Amino acid sequence: ETGVTQTPRHLVMGMTNKKSLKCEQHLGHNAMYWYKQSAKKPLELMFVYSLEERVENNSVPSRFSPECPNSSHLFLHLHTLQPEDSALYLCASSQGARTSGNEQFFGPGTRLTVL
Amino acid sequence: GENVEQHPSTLSVQEGDSAVIKCTYSDSASNYFPWYKQELGKGPQLIIDIRSNVGEKKDQRIAVTLNKTAKHFSLHITETQPEDSAVYFCAASKGTGTASKLTFGTGTRLQVTL
Numbered sequence: 001e002t003g004v005t006q007t008p009r010h011l012v013m014g015m016t017n018k019k020s021l022k023c024e025q026h027l028g029h030n031a032m033y034w035y036k037q038s039a040k041k042p043l044e045l046m047f048v049y050s051l052e053e054r055v056e057n058n059s060v061p062s063r064f065s066p067e068c069p070n071s072s073h074l075f076l077h078l079h080t081l082q083p084e085d086s087a088l089y090l091c092a093s094s095q096g097a098r099t100s101g102n103e104q105f106f107g108p109g110t111r112l113t114v115l
Numbered sequence: 116g117e118n119v120e121q122h123p124s125t126l127s128v129q130e131g132d133s134a135v136i137k138c139t140y141s142d143s144a145s146n147y148f149p150w151y152k153q154e155l156g157k158g159p160q161l162i163i164d165i166r167s168n169v170g171e172k173k174d175q176r177i178a179v180t181l182n183k184t185a186k187h188f189s190l191h192i193t194e195t196q197p198e199d200s201a202v203y204f205c206a207a208s209k210g211t212g213t214a215s216k217l218t219f220g221t222g223t224r225l226q227v228t229l
Contacts, residue, residue: 002160031215042119043159043204043219056216090158094215102147102208102215106158 003027004107006091012113013081021076021110023091030095032074033104034066037088049074081114088112117142119207121220128195129228136223138205139187145207147215148181148188153202153222162203163190195227 003026013019025032034046048056049068063085065077074091088111092104118141128134140148146167151159165172165179165188172179176195181188192199202224206217 002158004158006158040221042221043217045216045218048216092158103149103161103164104215104217106151106160108156108158 002105002107004091004093004105006089006107006110008110009108010111010113012115013078014115015081015083017081018077018079020078021089021091021112023074023076023107025072025074025091025093025105025107027093027105028095029093029105030071031093032068032071033092033094034074034076035090035092035106037090037109043090047076078112081112083114086112086114117145117207117209117216117218119205119218119220121205121223123223124221125224125226127226127228130195130197132195134190134192134195134199134225134227136190136203136205136225137187138189138207138220139185140207140218141186142207142209143183143186144209147208148179149206149208149217150177150179150190151204151206151219153204155201159204192225195225197227197229200225200227 007022031050036044046060047066067075088109090109091107094104121138149164152162153159178191202222205220208215208217
């Protein structure tokens with residue numbers, strides 16, 4: 001619907017597992033974002049990529065590892081997570097400042113549960 | 116860094132009534148203020164935004180006002196309908212480069228009752 005897709009939509013993993021979240025945008029944007037959404041907390045920005053270069057890393061633990069192979073795809077690799085990492089992980093994209101620059105379009109999110 | 120506060124956390128209105136959600140921000144350099152609506156099982160969707168060079172913007176039943184001096188902005192929904200029920204988030208940003216950083220409020224759960 002928004003031009004940003006995320007897979008899987010739901011994921012249950014143990015603390016010793018390794019998994020990856022995938023995001024794809026079909027909007028021709030050049031910036032992509034990972035957010036964490038927990039209950040009763042504001043959306044927390046995790047990582048920002050602009051033109052495939054990481055420009056922001058908000059003190060996120062190293063058990064979260066992002067990857068942006070091209071401007072349309074963004075991954076979040078997960079390993080040895082903790083139960084408190086259970087949340088909705090949202091991907092977003094935006095166009096650069098050469099046009100409007102600020103509007104972010106969100107995907108539907110991946111609901112992650114860590115057992 | 117930027118801090119955005121949003122009130123109320125929950126809001127219940129009758130169908131046809133108006134709803135107002137208020138946000139304050141701390142960084143006077145912020146220049147872009149979007150509002151997002153998040154329905155159950157979906158990601159946030161942009162519904163309206165305002166930039167710091169205007170004081171008010173309207174789109175059908177939705178309007179946003181901005182007071183730069185007081186550093187607060189508000190979302191107004193008139194003639195509310197059941198499909199307006201959702202969680203609404205305000206945000207603030209000063210990004211003008213190739214990527215922008217949005218700081219979000221904690222959200223307002225709006226319930227429109229029949």
